[in-house]
Amino acid sequence: MSTRRNPGTDIALVAAFAALIAACALLPAIKVAGPVPVTLQTFAVLLSGAVLGSRRGFLAVLLYVAGGAAGLPIFSGGAAGLAVLAGPTAGYIVGFLLAAALCGAIVERLPRRSLVSPIAIFLAGLISSAVFIHTLGMAGLVLRAHLTWAQAWDVDKIFWIGDVLKNVAMALVATAVHRAFPDLLGRPVAARTEAQREGTPAA
Template identity: 75%
Template sequence: MARRSRSTSTDLALIAAFAALIAVAAILPAISVAGPVPITLQTLAVLLCGAVLGARRGFLAVLLYVVVGAAGLPVFSGGAGGLGVLAGPSAGYLIGFPFAAAACGLLVERLPRRLGATSIPAVFVAGLLSSAIFIHTCGMAGLVLRADMTWAQAFDTDKIFWIGDVIKNVVMAVVATAVHRAFPTLLHRPLPAAPGSVRAEQARVEA
């Protein structure tokens, strides 16, 4: 029981820490481009959550960030906060963030256990696919619904982010794989010990 409690506490701490990381990435100065949505480091932090923490914890970390921002804390881009942001042109991107983190985490979790999480190309592809499917698609939908754009106009606005996303995913993959090399059980916890083994007896005593 004590071991399970420590595991839960660790998970909660990681979720809170990565939610704070996204907030820091959002508050850093953004790059204004032609369109209502600026370029920030949020997507890098969002996908890093999934790649490092896995699908479940990554999703919860990003969801916590979105909920805290919607509650009024100034953690969105430019120090904005409140439900009004979720009614603005960037709403689709924010809504897509938790699902992108979950998808990235799921893909990384499904990579071969011995090498996958430390393979920069594999983690890069996982992040890029997750970003394209969820962040960009939801983002364009938000522009259509909240910025009164056509889908063609939303596409023209969104494509400005593509080159930046490729660069951010490279950085994300380098950082995520370095974390997994340093903490190899962060994503995949050790398998349970066989009944009667020394490890199993140690686990029973610790509990």
């Protein structure tokens, strides 16, 4: 049985993963066709959800976005400010938030034995990336870069191979973390639900 999480530990983990996302955003980007560069942000965003769970993963990305919007030069290429959130990459940034939350929600619901298998975590990351990052990213290109959906797809499809590779790396790292810290996510959702039915405290 896992213990209740310490709020101070949660805050520290959220801050640490927000810093990780910022560091990955500031690593040299690969310029490809279109206005969106290839960075390691997706790796860090989905790792936040896979390691911290839905709520804390979302908060880590939110802290990163808030820091960049407030003027810290932590968006891709050292960009900062609210203008970035109104630019052609805005859809991807919004997608980061929701993808971290979805990836975390899926991983939280995995049987604990699946947390030491990178395949399940890889699929959680790939699904989350496809549902939110790519979909909202293309929507942002249509709305902010004035592309057609076909043109937005031509830009976005370039990122798919890289995202598969980044999700492989994310799953391997997340698996190693869960092996080392098996109680990091707290109780599985199913266990919490059962405990609530029985009237016992849930972690």
